[in-house]
């Protein structure tokens with residue numbers, strides 16, 4: 001009894017502790033936790049010896065703000081310039097700027113890394129991993145086999161006429177109207193985006209999105225960037241995987257605004273296209289017609305020969321969204337970058353134009369084959385545009401698996417996130433002398449040297465590398481080259497006089513001061529504007 005009254009007294013005493021004292025204790029405990037973690041991260045942490053800005057070592061918040069601000073690629077470049085070839089960019093994250101690190105991390109299928117936890121949340125809105133975000137290596141291998149059918153030589157051959165017809169529509173839209181010699185000025189960031197989306201609609205779902213045709217069809221081409229921006233920073237939040245179910249919720253809509261609305265729109269747009277494809281295959285089958293063999297056709301009929309597994313409905317949705325975002329916007333970025341660099345480098349523009357006009361005697365002749373392959377200068381223009389403006393310009397994160405990995409002679413422990421940012425390595429003068437010049441010649445052995453071309457190629461990573469590299473690369477080059485060759489064959493091209501859209505300038509923030517550099521806002525993909533270009537029918 002005596003003992004009981006003692007306990008009761010203690011409980012009563014606890015209950016009478018004023019709230020503000022309890023709150024102070026709690027705040028104190030949280031502060032002690034964060035201070036201890038911070039001290040650990042800068043002193044005893046296995047990455048403590050690596051250089052980098054102090055705040056990066058404490059938390060991922062600097063990365064989150066860089067993603068929101070659209071300058072992450074610029075921070076990577078400036079950090080590597082200041083701190084050297086390896087920089088600690090987060091408590092647990094290293095960024096590298098060497099071709100050896102690039103090839104070690106991504107190059108081999110056997111490298112002891114997997115996609116980092118960041119990918120776990122990216123596709124939360126679709127309810128499943130896409131092929132691009134699947135973290136598990138075995139599951140990814142199955143998904144990659146499914147998707148490989150979409151990019152086979154046969155699939156590419158049957159895609160070409162659809163690409164060509166969209167390119168013709170695009171060129172007709174760019175052409176001068178009303179008997180004028182020169183067209184009105186066209187914002188090529190927008191025009192290339194509409195082309196990219198129309199092609200991907202046709203190739204993935206069997207119908208163009210008709211962005212080239214009418215303004216009312218273009219919302220998706222704008223929504224995607226703000227949606228991407230949201231998908232970019234959200235997964236860096238502490239415990240993002242726990243928050244994932246809230247990603248497209250009303251609460252996040254209230255906090256994140258338009259970006260969240262656009263992500264919801266993107267997922268529902270993907271679902272609509274998928275449903276359209278399922279319905280049209282059903283109708284085709286019912287009427288005894290061969291279904292159109294677009295990308296979703298291959299995925300809808302995919303099944304793993306070993307296990308019989310098929311993609312689930314949520315995985316099909318995630319891949320539909322992937323096709324729209326990874327397939328349409330990336331090529332559009334590269335093509336718009338080429339316009340920027342061509343109109344800012346008239347001698348290069350003249351050389352590229354002369355090459356295509358010498359190789360073909362009509363626009364209809366421009367098809368894949370020997371003549372197009374012989375246009376090595378156009379290849380150089382494409383490589384150089386992808387070098388200067390990689391459509392995924394920042395750190396592509398990989399997590400080191402148990403057993404660790406050796407990068408540039410140093411053992412990196414399991415759990416560390418490592419990666420190489422394309423924009424930074426693409427401007428590393430060790431691999432690209434005079435990195436701020438636009439020089440297609442650096443990609444052509446006869447205008448450069450074989451060794452320098454080989455070195456440039458080893459550090460080149462717009463599509464990433466290896467088994468998690470871009471499976472759409474051959475399709476991307478096909479679209480890109482057909483569009484560029486056709487437009488230069490059909491038109492003389494010039495920057496609209498007195499316009500500067502897309503340029504940098506000395507009054508802009510650090511890293512954006514070069515007038516002749518096309519400005520990118522990094523939002524996982526690239527938000528972009530310009531250049532403003534005019535077109536005149538070529539005299540052949």
Ligand code: HEM
Pocket residue numbers: 131132133144147322323326327328330331334390391392396462463464467468469470471472473475476
């Ligand atoms: C210039 C155009 C393109 C560029 C620069 C590009 C770049 C990339 C990059 C860097 C990755 C790796 C991303 C990562 O690891 O997080 C990737 C993956 C991927 N890309 Fe592309 N891409 C382009 C065009 C395309 C096209 C046209 C498609 C067709 C739909 C496509 C489909 C994919 C897919 C499915 C993956 C995931 C591959 C996997 O993880 O197995 N890409 N791309």
